[in-house]
Amino acid sequence: MSQLPPDKVTLEDLLHLKRAERPSAEFWEEFDRKLHAKQLAALVEKKPRWAFAFGPLMRISSLGALAALALAFALQEYYPAAGETARALEPLVAARHQAAPAVTHTVAAASPARSPVGRIREETAPAVVASAPAPAEIISTTLPVASLPANDISTTIPWLADALHSTAAAALPSLRSLNASLNMADNMPEATSPARSLASASFSSRARPAADPLAQISSPGEMHHARMLAALTDTHLIGEIEPASVSRVRERIASRLANDGYADDISRLGVEGTQVSFKF
Amino acid sequence: MDASKLLTKTLVASPERQQEADADWRVVQQVQAGDVAAFDRLILKYRERLYSVIYNMTANREDAADLAQDAFIKAFQSINRFQGQSTFFTWLYRIAVNSTVTHLRKNRLRTFFSLEKIAEEGKSSEVIAALIDQSGAERGAFVKELQEKLNEALQKLSINHRTVVTLFEIDGLSHAEIAEIMNCSIGTVRSRLHYAKQLLQAELQPYLKK
Numbered sequence: 239m240s241q242l243p244p245d246k247v248t249l250e251d252l253l254h255l256k257r258a259e260r261p262s263a264e265f266w267e268e269f270d271r272k273l274h275a276k277q278l279a280a281l282v283e284k285k286p287r288w289a290f291a292f293g294p295l296m297r298i299s300s301l302g303a304l305a306a307l308a309l310a311f312a313l314q315e316y317y318p319a320a321g322e323t324a325r326a327l328e329p330l331v332a333a334r335h336q337a338a339p340a341v342t343h344t345v346a347a348a349s350p351a352r353s354p355v356g357r358i359r360e361e362t363a364p365a366v367v368a369s370a371p372a373p374a375e376i377i378s379t380t381l382p383v384a385s386l387p388a389n390d391i392s393t394t395i396p397w398l399a400d401a402l403h404s405t406a407a408a409a410l411p412s413l414r415s416l417n418a419s420l421n422m423a424d425n426m427p428e429a430t431s432p433a434r435s436l437a438s439a440s441f442s443s444r445a446r447p448a449a450d451p452l453a454q455i456s457s458p459g460e461m462h463h464a465r466m467l468a469a470l471t472d473t474h475l476i477g478e479i480e481p482a483s484v485s486r487v488r489e490r491i492a493s494r495l496a497n498d499g500y501a502d503d504i505s506r507l508g509v510e511g512t513q514v515s516f517k518f
Numbered sequence: 519m520d521a522s523k524l525l526t527k528t529l530v531a532s533p534e535r536q537q538e539a540d541a542d543w544r545v546v547q548q549v550q551a552g553d554v555a556a557f558d559r560l561i562l563k564y565r566e567r568l569y570s571v572i573y574n575m576t577a578n579r580e581d582a583a584d585l586a587q588d589a590f591i592k593a594f595q596s597i598n599r600f601q602g603q604s605t606f607f608t609w610l611y612r613i614a615v616n617s618t619v620t621h622l623r624k625n626r627l628r629t630f631f632s633l634e635k636i637a638e639e640g641k642s643s644e645v646i647a648a649l650i651d652q653s654g655a656e657r658g659a660f661v662k663e664l665q666e667k668l669n670e671a672l673q674k675l676s677i678n679h680r681t682v683v684t685l686f687e688i689d690g691l692s693h694a695e696i697a698e699i700m701n702c703s704i705g706t707v708r709s710r711l712h713y714a715k716q717l718l719q720a721e722l723q724p725y726l727k728k
Contacts, residue, residue, distance in 0.1 A: 246648070247645060247648050247725065247726060249715060249719055249722065250687060251641075251645045252645065252668060252722055252725060252726070253668070253683070253688060253718075254687075254688075255636060255645055255664070255668065256668065256672075256687075256688045257570070257642070257688055258636045258637045258638070258639070258640075258642035259570075259573070259574075259633065259636055259637075259665070260566075260634060260637050261579065261634050265579075265583075266566075268583075269569075269583055269586075270561075272583070272587055273561065273587045273590060273591075276587055276588075276591050277590075277591060280591050280594065281554075
């Protein structure tokens, strides 16, 4: 056996040692056993043929679903109140889906009596009531903000028109509240029509601007004056002067008390008969 | 594959390699025709070399066994797509090397050795004898220490450098074959090999005698 010279060990010689790291025969038996088991498992778990055929279709459909989700999310981003108002507008949308007869029935019922409610409805939303147009037309006549995209898109994507309608209606809360009030008024029986005016009156009274809450709070000085006035009236006036002149005395005291400089000490006040005296 | 690569491969490949490639291609055609058992011949032929490459890249015998088995399974599952544009063994090596690189990148922080025993025969015995004169227990301890140092030095290399060193110095592949397996140019292979050897030289300096 040829011996390597001791001074000639190179890096390649050292790396050659790695070739000598070999597993035993038992290792290969185990290796073959596991490999065949994996091979069988791979054969059993082979994909069915329809998976290859429908694989691209599945990818395309998943992409489409993803795009629809992104569009819905974008709509939600631009019209954040759409989801909230969609629930409130459910009766309107349902009526629109039931098409023209339902709407014309409402008009016909309202027209003979010409109730104030019917007139208001006709004035505010003439296109909706007059001819019961298609959904896209409703959007274009009543909601001009959304009319441009809705006219184009609703013909090709019907559900998008619904979404736009709901979102555009959400942009007009006055229309929403008006419709809700009109619906409520329509549901009331005809015999209770006087109650409508009462309801509208109470509504108008409620609708007045509320008083300034700060103005309703009395200042500490006013409360002090009131207490002093009550004390004077109770302790000095009652029983000493005639009841008819009590109110006049009280007015005088009140006018004097209005001056804060006199009201700092109640001991300065004195009452004799119909005279009120102050000590300075 | 472009013309220059084909020419390089033709120039480098020895007649024995060419005969092997032809024999492999015939077996592959049998497997593609439905003779599944013919694939076992390819497994028996390449399992030790493939295992050796993966083992020297990972320094872990269990991981190497799993990765080698997975490489054979992947090759078996994809054999209908193999059209003979490269040799079967470079195709199989590419699968194995890619799987191993992915595994090493996933488990970059988890490195522990699980080493095979060095079989002292032939050239390895000569190298060990040149490094140490003692015999018996001291020799065994020295060989074990040398093995650990070698693996530590290899693990300090980057994955690409380690792969080049393993394929060239340990498995004995040509630059062109390595370039085909690693999907890079021959110049890149040479550059990586040079750099890796420099690093290994520095790491293993105590064991090298000039």
